Amino acid sequence: MRFSKMHGLGNDFVVIDGVRQTVRLSAAEVRRLADRRFGVGCDQVLLVEASTDPRADFRYRIFNADGGEVQQCGNGARCFARFVREQGLTDKDVIPVETLAGRITLAIQPSGEVQVDMGVPILEPARIPFRAPAQALRYPLPVAGQTYEIGAVSMGNPHAILPVASVAQAPVDTLGPAIERHPDFPERVNVGFMERVGPDHIRLRVWERGAGETLACGTNACAAVVAGRLWNLLDETVRVSLPGGDLRISWRGPGEPVFMTGPAVTVFQGEWLAGEL
Numbered sequence: 001m002r003f004s005k006m007h008g009l010g011n012d013f014v015v016i017d018g019v020r021q022t023v024r025l026s027a028a029e030v031r032r033l034a035d036r037r038f039g040v041g042c043d044q045v046l047l048v049e050a051s052t053d054p055r056a057d058f059r060y061r062i063f064n065a066d067g068g069e070v071q072q073c074g075n076g077a078r079c080f081a082r083f084v085r086e087q088g089l090t091d092k093d094v095i096p097v098e099t100l101a102g103r104i105t106l107a108i109q110p111s112g113e114v115q116v117d118m119g120v121p122i123l124e125p126a127r128i129p130f131r132a133p134a135q136a137l138r139y140p141l142p143v144a145g146q147t148y149e150i151g152a153v154s155m156g157n158p159h160a161i162l163p164v165a166s167v168a169q170a171p172v173d174t175l176g177p178a179i180e181r182h183p184d185f186p187e188r189v190n191v192g193f194m195e196r197v198g199p200d201h202i203r204l205r206v207w208e209r210g211a212g213e214t215l216a217c218g219t220n221a222c223a224a225v226v227a228g229r230l231w232n233l234l235d236e237t238v239r240v241s242l243p244g245g246d247l248r249i250s251w252r253g254p255g256e257p258v259f260m261t262g263p264a265v266t267v268f269q270g271e272w273l274a275g276e277l
């Protein structure tokens, strides 16, 4: 099985062409591919397939390092665009793609960066899914004897956003997993720790569902800007500084799609030997 190793700001992926190869991945095989000692190593495995939707050119499937299939991945979407071009699967610059969360559109820019129309964020608690009595801008979330104020947003996948004074001091590796598995998020959740630098700039660290802390998370960056704008803290276009580098996120407001722009890099190509999984 041939694959490419790619990353978007250090959020890294094993990307597999399931159009020209027959690929069936069990959860155990995904875990083995993602293993940084026994496999290739990555935060997510991305599978490119032919689409069943006539309005999309490909189907984009996403598996977390823990083996679970999930709905959306922003950094992966930019790598997906670059992969289908590099592999000669398309010659288009604007590529509509089917995901478990619906259709998104990827646009390769003349600079080589990729802009993704990530769709309209979902704020209704039941659709995130998040257990809350009613939709609100902030929700109290009790965790281990303390109550945190969070924002809850779905970008197709669920996100909790926690404002912090300093990302450097944020307890990402303790509070992150506690919120990821909080009973009020029945499908678990990605947790962003957001520090506001100014109206057009935030810093963000993310504990990802199914992968742990990553160097960047595109969908959480979108969710953080949505939450920050709903809290009247941010402008329409925001620089989001993650440990792996910067994304540009734009959102006009409720009912409008979120746009994410950033890099996508191919590191190497390889072949996974049959029978070794």
Ligand SMILES: N[C@@H](CCC[C@H](N)C(=O)O)C(=O)O
Pocket: 011, 043, 044, 062, 064, 070, 071, 072, 073, 074, 075, 076, 157, 158, 190, 208, 209, 210, 211, 214, 216, 217, 218, 219, 220
């Ligand atoms: N790294 C991604 C998100 C991957 C999926 C996420 N861990 C989930 O479980 O929803 C991104 O860049 O958005």
